[in-house]
Amino acid sequence: MSDALAPRGLGRALETFGAWALAIFWVAPLLYCVWTAFHPPEYATKFVLWAPLSVENFVKAWNAAPFARYFLNTFALVTMVLAGQLVLVTLAAYAFARFEFIGRDIAFALVLVQLMIMPDVLLVENYLIMAQLGLVDTILGIGLPYFASAFGIFLLRQTFKGLPKELDDAARVEGAGVLVTLWRVYVPLARPTYIAFGLVSVSYHWNNFLWPLIVTNSVETRPLTVGLRVFTAIEQGVDWSVITAATLMSCGPLLIAFLLFQRQFIQSFMRAGIR
Amino acid sequence: MSKARATIYGWLLLGPAFVLLAAFTHWPAIATLYHSFHSTARRNRPSVYVGLDNYQGMIDDPVFWQALINNFWYAVGTIPVSIGLALLMALWVNEKLAGRTWLRLAYFTPTVLPMIAVANIWLFFYTPDYGLFDQIRGLFGLRATNWLGEPGTVLGCLIVMTIWKEAGFFMIFYLAALQSMPPNLAEAAAIEGCGRWTFFRRVTFPLLMPTTLFVLVNAVIGAFRMVDHVVALTAGGPNNASMLLLVMIYDVAFRYWDVAYAATLTVVLLAILGTVALIQFVVLEKRIHYR
Amino acid sequence: MTVSKFGRRGFVAGGLAMAGAAKLAAPALAQGQTRLNFYYPVAVGGPITKLIDTMCADFERENPSIKVQPIYTGSYQDTIAKTLTALKSNDFPHFAILLSTDMFTLIDEDVIVPFDDSDQAWIKSFYPAFMENSQAEGKTWGIPFQRSTIVQYWNKELFKEAGLNPDVPPKTWADQIEIAQKLTKRDASGNTSQWGMQIPSSGFPYWLFQALTTQNDVRLMNPEGTRTFFDDPKVVEALQYWMDLSMKHKVHPTGIVEWGTTPRDFFERKVAIMWTTTGNLTNVRTNAKFDFGVGMMPFGRRGGSPTGGGNFYVFKKANAAERAAATAFAKFVTQPERAAQWGIDTGYVAVTPAAFETQRMKDYVAGFPAAAVARDQLPLAWAELSTHDNQRVTKALNDGLQAGLTGAKSAQVAMAEAQREAQRLLRPFQR
Numbered sequence: 001m002s003d004a005l006a007p008r009g010l011g012r013a014l015e016t017f018g019a020w021a022l023a024i025f026w027v028a029p030l031l032y033c034v035w036t037a038f039h040p041p042e043y044a045t046k047f048v049l050w051a052p053l054s055v056e057n058f059v060k061a062w063n064a065a066p067f068a069r070y071f072l073n074t075f076a077l078v079t080m081v082l083a084g085q086l087v088l089v090t091l092a093a094y095a096f097a098r099f100e101f102i103g104r105d106i107a108f109a110l111v112l113v114q115l116m117i118m119p120d121v122l123l124v125e126n127y128l129i130m131a132q133l134g135l136v137d138t139i140l141g142i143g144l145p146y147f148a149s150a151f152g153i154f155l156l157r158q159t160f161k162g163l164p165k166e167l168d169d170a171a172r173v174e175g176a177g178v179l180v181t182l183w184r185v186y187v188p189l190a191r192p193t194y195i196a197f198g199l200v201s202v203s204y205h206w207n208n209f210l211w212p213l214i215v216t217n218s219v220e221t222r223p224l225t226v227g228l229r230v231f232t233a234i235e236q237g238v239d240w241s242v243i244t245a246a247t248l249m250s251c252g253p254l255l256i257a258f259l260l261f262q263r264q265f266i267q268s269f270m271r272a273g274i275r
Numbered sequence: 276m277s278k279a280r281a282t283i284y285g286w287l288l289l290g291p292a293f294v295l296l297a298a299f300t301h302w303p304a305i306a307t308l309y310h311s312f313h314s315t316a317r318r319n320r321p322s323v324y325v326g327l328d329n330y331q332g333m334i335d336d337p338v339f340w341q342a343l344i345n346n347f348w349y350a351v352g353t354i355p356v357s358i359g360l361a362l363l364m365a366l367w368v369n370e371k372l373a374g375r376t377w378l379r380l381a382y383f384t385p386t387v388l389p390m391i392a393v394a395n396i397w398l399f400f401y402t403p404d405y406g407l408f409d410q411i412r413g414l415f416g417l418r419a420t421n422w423l424g425e426p427g428t429v430l431g432c433l434i435v436m437t438i439w440k441e442a443g444f445f446m447i448f449y450l451a452a453l454q455s456m457p458p459n460l461a462e463a464a465a466i467e468g469c470g471r472w473t474f475f476r477r478v479t480f481p482l483l484m485p486t487t488l489f490v491l492v493n494a495v496i497g498a499f500r501m502v503d504h505v506v507a508l509t510a511g512g513p514n515n516a517s518m519l520l521l522v523m524i525y526d527v528a529f530r531y532w533d534v535a536y537a538a539t540l541t542v543v544l545l546a547i548l549g550t551v552a553l554i555q556f557v558v559l560e561k562r563i564h565y566r
Numbered sequence: 567m568t569v570s571k572f573g574r575r576g577f578v579a580g581g582l583a584m585a586g587a588a589k590l591a592a593p594a595l596a597q598g599q600t601r602l603n604f605y606y607p608v609a610v611g612g613p614i615t616k617l618i619d620t621m622c623a624d625f626e627r628e629n630p631s632i633k634v635q636p637i638y639t640g641s642y643q644d645t646i647a648k649t650l651t652a653l654k655s656n657d658f659p660h661f662a663i664l665l666s667t668d669m670f671t672l673i674d675e676d677v678i679v680p681f682d683d684s685d686q687a688w689i690k691s692f693y694p695a696f697m698e699n700s701q702a703e704g705k706t707w708g709i710p711f712q713r714s715t716i717v718q719y720w721n722k723e724l725f726k727e728a729g730l731n732p733d734v735p736p737k738t739w740a741d742q743i744e745i746a747q748k749l750t751k752r753d754a755s756g757n758t759s760q761w762g763m764q765i766p767s768s769g770f771p772y773w774l775f776q777a778l779t780t781q782n783d784v785r786l787m788n789p790e791g792t793r794t795f796f797d798d799p800k801v802v803e804a805l806q807y808w809m810d811l812s813m814k815h816k817v818h819p820t821g822i823v824e825w826g827t828t829p830r831d832f833f834e835r836k837v838a839i840m841w842t843t844t845g846n847l848t849n850v851r852t853n854a855k856f857d858f859g860v861g862m863m864p865f866g867r868r869g870g871s872p873t874g875g876g877n878f879y880v881f882k883k884a885n886a887a888e889r890a891a892a893t894a895f896a897k898f899v900t901q902p903e904r905a906a907q908w909g910i911d912t913g914y915v916a917v918t919p920a921a922f923e924t925q926r927m928k929d930y931v932a933g934f935p936a937a938a939v940a941r942d943q944l945p946l947a948w949a950e951l952s953t954h955d956n957q958r959v960t961k962a963l964n965d966g967l968q969a970g971l972t973g974a975k976s977a978q979v980a981m982a983e984a985q986r987e988a989q990r991l992l993r994p995f996q997r
Contacts, residue, residue, distance in 0.1 A: 023381035101285025125303030424822035514968035
């Protein structure tokens, strides 16, 4: 935006310095991860320039837990949740945006309740429900409470409401049904909102810990976060070398993906509905 | 479309989402309320109605008050700073600073690192004497500090971690909003001799208000939900100095098996979140002009 | 939630292939297959899971009618949480390893059954210290399996530097202060570069504190688990001693000392003497780049340590055949030869005196004398703090200890408050 008002001279130098100083602090944990993961344990707390390199920590971490499986579980979980959310949220948001139905305001208020009261807060009751449904220790059980996202409904409703109603009518005139109109007209136009919501959803479930910890029991269902907790159980003393190697292995793919696609990612995100 | 048809369509579309909402939000919330008025079943002692006993017990429980106060400071410490930093980051990476791509990536990294995994890395940062912070402080001849082991510093340490985790994530939203602002605004302002700060205060910031609201909602939720690092690092210690509400609920429910008391605490958390939501959507929405 | 505690990962000296091990006197089992779910508190994939897998396979070979399915459930805390929730569903464990201190909780939840007392020879074969929190109401509810105690580790090089005899650790409480003072190094500005000793106090300080109270000759609870004695003057005195180490004598770091980084502090020569679990033996042996000693902790009024670690429990939901099969498994893995090998492979204390009499254990101890320290301390050991509503009572004590150690309260006040809270919690059980 502000090329015309961009800082110059000393101000610019200072701001660049500030930005970089902050960035170094922000990336410090990752830098430490890389340093420690690639060096023998003696160098976990000492930073000597010519310390010998080693990949042994990765071998140890890899053998200590089925990371490939955990990664797969997390991937399945995140994909499933996002897919479920997109479908349910689209339908609900459309109903709120374009239909004046009886009970709409109450229904909308009831949806907004979940904006603040997420399933995480209702751990105990939700566990009991999952046990009754027989969904404890399943990936579906981790994801199901999040399928109907009030956040998504709220966001998408705003976007849908912002679209001109004439588009709707035009489609109707051509004989398109409700779902066809939604699919052909609304969904494509709301793409930026979907991307914004997708980011929130993926990062939330990628990082979610407490609920999956409670509801999973086995390797076949545990997501990465719960698997990584194995290394944070520190009764034998922390082994930073192995922990960092495990962290890098499990977060590496996502980091690399962001590095490669960040330009496209920000650009499509840019036009998202929330502004 | 007639009202009757609209109602049928409306509820059909809303149905699937509503069923799940009812099953995993409304029903559990009501069940929580119900359980908070009953005792926990134990051997030979089935659950009975106890009125407000659980609430009385909670009011008498000093740990509850401490958790509540801690959670208040945790929210006050994390919300404004993480939003402010997010905005600052967004402004920086929106400009053509040297290495903009790398800056963006650096600010964004915490988002992909699960808190439970980085907790141990931060443990190294905070370790007295040879931990990273103390190594740096040592260069200036400062004394070693037991960051996580003193009641006075532990909550601050956890707040720093939360800010670190959240600011980069919020930055993305601000960045998206900034990039979609018409550049001619700044040009016009420059021609009129408007300063950079004035422009930010009078134009940019008000235009970012909807984003700020959006981010604020997320930050408030985070202040009550982000407890993974507390669980991993301090478990609420030392002597409850870092105890937060959700950590306490987890302890009471899954360590002490006191379902009734856990429900009572949950009701309090629900009440807080509900009130915050109400304030945000009633008061703030009036002031913000959606486009 | 505290992290699970006590050692559980050791290095693997060799497999558990013990061909020709004594044949098990298998009880009469119901015809057909008996399938058992066995919850085990360890992370998936570590060396211990391989040992357990082998153990189950060996057991199945000798008892073809029984199938044991080990399920690795993470830390002790996670395991008991999962056990209690799973027992409410249809997919439940038949037996499990859980903390010995969970006994009263499990009795109160009405989920475990006592072991058959008919085989008294077996029940009596364990160290009495381990049986203290395995028995209640005249019955045996738990069978010791992966058990540990606390010992002191010291850095012999730092002892030499300080002009001390590297082979003699502190023998008494008074001794300990004197030696730790010599081992504490400060620079001109008052910054401490090396501490004399440290006792970790994060997460579950009550366990290490119990070493101090045991040495001060005072019990923390009655055997029935219905009363605590946190405000006993000797308990207060023990806490005062711990507080004095850092506040008065300045030989121990101030504030809460992190359990997880304590071994690393030791490796980094930041501290000369540390108290921690025997379960850390293998870790120290692998990572300490200096000569170190392992010994019994010093004597106050007496010597000693609390025991720690996990027991076998059999659940009520299992039917008669399943209970019998689970008991048979517990018998199988605690016979002397197997218990000895288990101790050697993992660093846990072998649970019976007979295990220490086996040739294999004798050879091991001869090559690595530190392994015998825990055994020698056992006759002085007492049961770990365990009461009804155990987690909460323990938390009351933990909070009191941390309040004292961070200087928020005096030892007297902190323990009085902990006692009051514990008393409140235990009142329903004092019929």
